[in-house]
Amino acid sequence: AIRLSIKVACGATLITTPLGFAAAYFLAFSRLPAKPLVEGLINLPLVLPPVVVGYLLLLLFGQSGFLGPLLHSVDLRIIFTLSGAILASAVVGFPLMVRAIRIGLEGIDRNCLQAARTLGAGWWDTLLTITLPLSGRAVLAGMTLMFARSLGEFGATIILAGNIPGVTQTIPLAIYDYTNTPGGDRMALNLCLVSIVLSFAVLMLSEAV
Numbered sequence: 001a002i003r004l005s006i007k008v009a010c011g012a013t014l015i016t017t018p019l020g021f022a023a024a025y026f027l028a029f030s031r032l033p034a035k036p037l038v039e040g041l042i043n044l045p046l047v048l049p050p051v052v053v054g055y056l057l058l059l060l061f062g063q064s065g066f067l068g069p070l071l072h073s074v075d076l077r078i079i080f081t082l083s084g085a086i087l088a089s090a091v092v093g094f095p096l097m098v099r100a101i102r103i104g105l106e107g108i109d110r111n112c113l114q115a116a117r118t119l120g121a122g123w124w125d126t127l128l129t130i131t132l133p134l135s136g137r138a139v140l141a142g143m144t145l146m147f148a149r150s151l152g153e154f155g156a157t158i159i160l161a162g163n164i165p166g167v168t169q170t171i172p173l174a175i176y177d178y179t180n181t182p183g184g185d186r187m188a189l190n191l192c193l194v195s196i197v198l199s200f201a202v203l204m205l206s207e208a209v
Helices: 002-029 035-047 050-061 068-073 082-106 110-118 123-134 136-151 155-160 171-179 185-208
Strands: none
Touching: 002 035, 002 082, 002 136, 002 171, 002 185, 035 082, 050 082, 050 155, 082 136, 082 155, 110 123, 123 136, 136 185, 155 171, 171 185
């Protein structure tokens, strides 16, 4: 369960980092009228119960869902797999990553960006040489928050990926199993301590960043 939790957290963090940066960049610099709508959709998983998020993902990626037949045609399975656990954690933790990166992007002095463009730097050049370096710590902070959130994800994971030992059973799911098993209190407590130590270490890293 510990190994699977780390796999899920790493996978969710790596998948969402480029998407999170793109969404944060849009929210920080875009002036489109639809910006509040996009912001609301991005932050929706933050306020919805994780079980609701998991059920919506189940409806979307299930065999009878909107993307189910398409995934089946390419022999790709999401439901009750490690990929499903990663997807569930990624969706639930995505708003936290976007918020952290957005704060870093909004803290960049716009005069630096304008000076770069005045001196002939293109959009990509400005992004790679100014925007990314100046927001690097915010990106790392967003990644650590995403990792910590993925370690504790339960509701969406159990709906979308199930609770299969050795396949999708992460630390929270294993604790749930042990608390419902006679004599499993000791193992549940041990996993709780492991979860606390891992989460606290990641949060300390985030604060240090």
